[in-house]
Amino acid sequence: MALIVQKFGGTSVGDAQRIRSVADHVATTRAAGNEVVVVVSAMGQFTDELVKLADGVSPTRTAREMDMLLTAGERISMALMSMALGAVGVESASFTGSQAGIITDTRHTRAKILEMRPDRIREALDDGLVPVVAGFQGVSTERDITTLGRGGSDVTAVALAAALKADVCEIYTDVAGVFSADPHVVPRARRLEKVSFDEMMEISATGGRVLMLRSVEFARRHHVPIHVRSSFTWKPGTWIVEEDPTMEEAIVSAITDDTSEAKITVAGVPDRPGVAAALFRELADAGINVDMIVQNTSAHAVTDISFTVAKTDLDAAMAACRRVQKSIGAETVSSDDNIGRVTIVGGGMKSSPGVTALMFETLSLHGINIEMISTSSIRLSCVIRADRVAEAVRHLHSAFGLDAE
Ligand code: ASP
Numbered sequence: 339m340a341l342i343v344q345k346f347g348g349t350s351v352g353d354a355q356r357i358r359s360v361a362d363h364v365a366t367t368r369a370a371g372n373e374v375v376v377v378v379s380a381m382g383q384f385t386d387e388l389v390k391l392a393d394g395v396s397p398t399r400t401a402r403e404m405d406m407l408l409t410a411g412e413r414i415s416m417a418l419m420s421m422a423l424g425a426v427g428v429e430s431a432s433f434t435g436s437q438a439g440i441i442t443d444t445r446h447t448r449a450k451i452l453e454m455r456p457d458r459i460r461e462a463l464d465d466g467l468v469p470v471v472a473g474f475q476g477v478s479t480e481r482d483i484t485t486l487g488r489g490g491s492d493v494t495a496v497a498l499a500a501a502l503k504a505d506v507c508e509i510y511t512d513v514a515g516v517f518s519a520d521p522h523v524v525p526r527a528r529r530l531e532k533v534s535f536d537e538m539m540e541i542s543a544t545g546g547r548v549l550m551l552r553s554v555e556f557a558r559r560h561h562v563p564i565h566v567r568s569s570f571t572w573k574p575g576t577w578i579v580e581e582d583p584t585m586e587e588a589i590v591s592a593i594t595d596d597t598s599e600a601k602i603t604v605a606g607v608p609d610r611p612g613v614a615a616a617l618f619r620e621l622a623d624a625g626i627n628v629d630m631i632v633q634n635t636s637a638h639a640v641t642d643i644s645f646t647v648a649k650t651d652l653d654a655a656m657a658a659c660r661r662v663q664k665s666i667g668a669e670t671v672s673s674d675d676n677i678g679r680v681t682i683v684g685g686g687m688k689s690s691p692g693v694t695a696l697m698f699e700t701l702s703l704h705g706i707n708i709e710m711i712s713t714s715s716i717r718l719s720c721v722i723r724a725d726r727v728a729e730a731v732r733h734l735h736s737a738f739g740l741d742a743e
Pocket residue numbers: 347348379380385386411473474487488489490491492
């Protein structure tokens with residue numbers, strides 16, 4: 339008998355019929371002799387609808403009330419799911435994040451899990467019930483309701499799987515698994531059977547939209563195997579697991595694309611110690627995540643620093659730069675939100691020379707200019723014009739031999 343955490347995303351529970359079909363699947367999993375814990379997202383685009391409602395009543399709502407509002411979406415799903423399970427003869431009970439013992443810090447709208455106390459979930463399992471847990475939410479050390487950031491139901495599922503020592507965390511979605519590229523961009527993309535945690539971290543961090551990055555970090559840290567699969571076909575999808583040292587890894591497994599970031603350039607700053615420190619301290623204190631950074635070589639003791647931030651943070655980041663512009667002696671601060679990023683990811687890259695050259699040659703062959711470059715041992719990213727991103731992904735997908743027959 340296995341313990342399986344099954345998480346269903348918004349489209350998987352999008353309407354009554356979808357919820358009934360999920361209930362059937364849970365019943366089948368139970369009938370096969372497994373213990374099941376269900377985690378649900380809000381139905382369809384319901385979270386976005388709630389955000390719109392908030393926009394309509396106040397531009398300055400507090401993060402605490404935002405969390406109160408947004409957690410309602412998952413509460414609706416959990417109650418409906420529990421009822422649907424009852425209708426197919428599966429005894430169950432629903433639990434909010436707080437009831438499920440998900441204790442977070444106090445950072446509303448982007449809370450981090452501090453501790454898991456899933457006693458009530460364990461008890462429900464021992465009583466033969468299927469616990470249905472509302473994703474995306476917890477309760478803070480100040481006893482307020484918090485949310486884990488958009489897409490956070492994935493984190494709920496992985497955290498519960500880790501705390502309950504589940505055998506697998508199944509993430510059900512509307513795609514068949516993790517692909518070698520976004521199938522909307524590359525029609526010849528292939529489903530990957532197996533991806534290592536490290537590769538999946540890079541895929542999620544650079545635009546792969548299947549799993550929230552933090553859930554992958556959590557799974558890697560707690561050794562929770564994830565199985566990403568479709569709730570429309572119920573076919574096996576992609577396993578995200580520990581790297582298998584006995585197996586030769588693909589040099590490049592996936593190409594990702596991302597147009598959610600913008601570039602800021604702080605130009606004409608003196609080339610001396612302390613300048614970058616002052617700039618990035620100001621950004622950090624404003625709570626802004628900086629992604630790629632390049633500093634141009636200086637000709638006459640002045641230099642340009644460019645970096646990328648999420649477009650949603652652009653205004654706040656520009657304001658932070660302007661606050662320090664004078665004190666660091668920068669000539670200008672400018673931004674560009676027409677950039678995009680293409681990335682190649684592969685565990686085998688670290689031992690294969692020539693990958694970088696092939697990526698640059700492929701882009702150059704198609705007249706695509708590279709504006710910024712960043713690397714890790716298993717990833718290579720280039721910032722290019724946003725309107726060239728889709729074709730760049732397709733060309734790279736072919737160049738690295740990933741196209742399906
Ligand atoms: N409903 C939340 C969102 O839309 C959480 C989730 O779906 O994972 O972000």
